[in-house]
Amino acid sequence: MKYLVAGLGNIGIEYELTRHNIGFLVLDRLADEHNTSFEHNRYADKADIKYKGRHIHLIKPTTFMNLSGKALNYWLKELKVPKENLLVIVDEIALPFGNLRMRAKGSSAGHNGLKNIEQLTGGQDYPRLKFGVGDDFPRGRQADYVLSNFTKHEFEELPFKMDKAIEMIFSFCTAGIERTMGQFND
Template sequence: MKLIVGLGNPGAQYEKTRHNVGFHVVDFLATTYSMRWERHGRAMIANGTIHGEKVVLVKPTTFMNNSGEAVGELVRWFKLDPGDLLVIYDELDLPLGQMRLRGSGSSGGHNGINSLISHLHTNEFPRLRVGIGRSAHAKSDTVKHVLGVPGNEERIDLEISERKAADAVPLYLEKGLDATMNLINVDPEAQRKAEEKKRLKLERREQEKRLKAERLAQEAASKQSEQDQQQSENSSVSD
């Protein structure tokens, strides 16, 4: 069994903020796989199965900075190891549209992850970070940014990212951590360059094949011409 934990803040005033990306992702999973939310201690949970794996979706109701209290209780209740978690949350240091899957690591200054590390007594748990980017204004207050509601265009881009993150969860459950990391931890620009390099390589290979075919055709035509000329000369001698 896996706990799929989305981090966020409860309450209507936080519902559409950037900081609630984790909540949005597990909400999307609950809808997709027809799971019903119910209260369990200091969290909302939804039980179900994804790709044959029993999962419990989790939204802590302790507010972001105390997320570890609720998650720690659930880990002990279900008798799970920290490695059975997948924690999904927002990441300032990733551009909008990018995400990163890791098996462990520091909090990177994220208060929700700080709380989990404190209450689980380890940083050895998988986490999926969804990029929200930093404010375009260098002097903008970070707290105002993460707790702010994105504008219409950014909201659309963020929803696309959240759906991509939700799609990564069944992939993770089916293929495991390492294989999924290799599939989704790709920088878009690096991927574009790799695809362009691959395209150029294929074009070069096709060009080489075409030139080789033309050369062989020319050699065959030249050989046939020599044979025809030789036959013509032989015919002249016979006459």
């Protein structure tokens, strides 16, 4: 069975450790744990791992966040992965820092990366793992907040939260989305 796990973020050193790049950070940690590395490929940096008989393709789109759908649409077709075997990891300001919530489908809730994925893959019916980054910003400063680095306290907690996200990814690929949501959702 094949799966495509896409971590959303922005390319460039200036974005590397920002809240908006949590998708990239989770996949980097996952690749490190499985002794693999990302290679630049069409529209994305890509790595592959095997886990309990599953072939899991990891991508970090190089199209910038707002055009993430271009990379996802390309790799879904190129790898012939069914849309229900796609999992998108994305930052979520509506969740407290570190809270994780998997959904089988849903709206973009104003997230430009998710909006673009909806437009280019044909709708909202794809699984996503929302990683809470909190909402500690003044009105009208959302973009500055998600493009800022994590606090010192958040950095200390981040490895534990990312490990839980990785557990959820593997559960999604082996046990399915319903069981994963029931077991892990905060």
